[in-house]
Amino acid sequence: MASYKLSQISTTAPEKIDKDETKARLEDILGELDDLQNLLYAEHKHSLLVVLQGMDASGKDGVIRDVFGKMNPLGVKVQPFKAPTAEEADHDFLWRIHQHAPAKGMVQVFNRSHYEDVLVQRVHKWVDEETIYRRFKAINAFEQLLAQHNNTYVLKFYLHVSQEAQMQRLEERTHDPRKMWKYNEKDFAEAKLFKKYWKAYEDVFKHCSKIPWIIVPADHNWYKEYLIAKTVRDTLKSFKMKFPKLEVGKK
């Protein structure tokens, strides 16, 4: 079992890392990603599921726009998970999630995910602790199902933002005309539960790390995006994919 103390993990880019240089490297990686995603689609053998979790304003939307938005949308799907609809709530918590599991050849990005059911629901005590622990088990089994039965690689990113950076970004939404559409009164109430969310996340990392979590310092957008793009690039490369050869008249 992995054990983390979020208060002891940096939310900022390492000091020795140069911002401009990193941004230039990100551009190179995005070019590689475009090619690799095309190959993934062409080979039709693997699939990639990217789970993005993090507090409000931790920058999930930004990663989707600036990293996954650079790939061919034919092979990339993004699914946000908000409060369950009435129909979704009438099923087990993984029902709506499973429907969006990636098909072979596809990249699927989850903006929030099944982990909300062991985070927001736990922090607000909408479900009892026994249910939470049963859900941890169900989540592990579900992720193994995808990995073992459809060759799906699951990448789980936690966008690790400091309380100060979060508050600053939420404040921006109250006066920046281009960000007002993101404003949600409730976010400020949720932000007050920061410590409780950290605790709930630490427990997720402890109990749901059969497929490991990647903790991404998220106070600097440029570093966060670089790290995620690089991880996705390295993951796709590790598949050692090849374009299928022409097979004429073999079937």
Added chain:
Amino acid sequence: MASYKLSQISTTAPEKIDKDETKARLEDILGELDDLQNLLYAEHKHSLLVVLQGMDASGKDGVIRDVFGKMNPLGVKVQPFKAPTAEEADHDFLWRIHQHAPAKGMVQVFNRSHYEDVLVQRVHKWVDEETIYRRFKAINAFEQLLAQHNNTYVLKFYLHVSQEAQMQRLEERTHDPRKMWKYNEKDFAEAKLFKKYWKAYEDVFKHCSKIPWIIVPADHNWYKEYLIAKTVRDTLKSFKMKFPKLEVGKK
């Protein structure tokens, strides 16, 4: 682990059971079922998943028509599972199944199911044995997910038909005008694999009985239907359901 030898289990109604009397009792049970299903729908707390498995011509369609067809279709759904489509084959084998898991208050009938992936695919050696055993585990985890996380009761029926009865029914399809639409040339080839299917079923009963199988002697339709209707009735009764009380102005 449950252990079964299908060759030692009767495919016929017990001799002491009277046909006419049983048919009359079935009628009574169908009336009860109608009420119970209405209560299930009204209470909106439980759901019931009925898995129907059995060889070709074991009478799955008949049960659906004569038992589940007597309930209110508003609260009963039937889903047949045939050879996977291209889109389904691009996902894990439980992807298409999970989508049809019953919502709260509903009865869902599977005409064939996820078990085909450890039966037909195994008998024809389309997948290796390691995969089959991994699928057994995934199936158990999936059924637990439904049971534990959506209050779904899973009833698994195996319609146990003799080789002789099966062959007779398949023959009927070649000359009875009302049954010809069911004729499929391939069924006769599959019927030759009878013993291999029994062996594959025995292994399913052994490895996937966390939620137990109910083996239904299926050579006599009247007895098969009675037994299934009775089991469903007893199961629904065991939920001890109540109509919700009127709550005015409480929310």
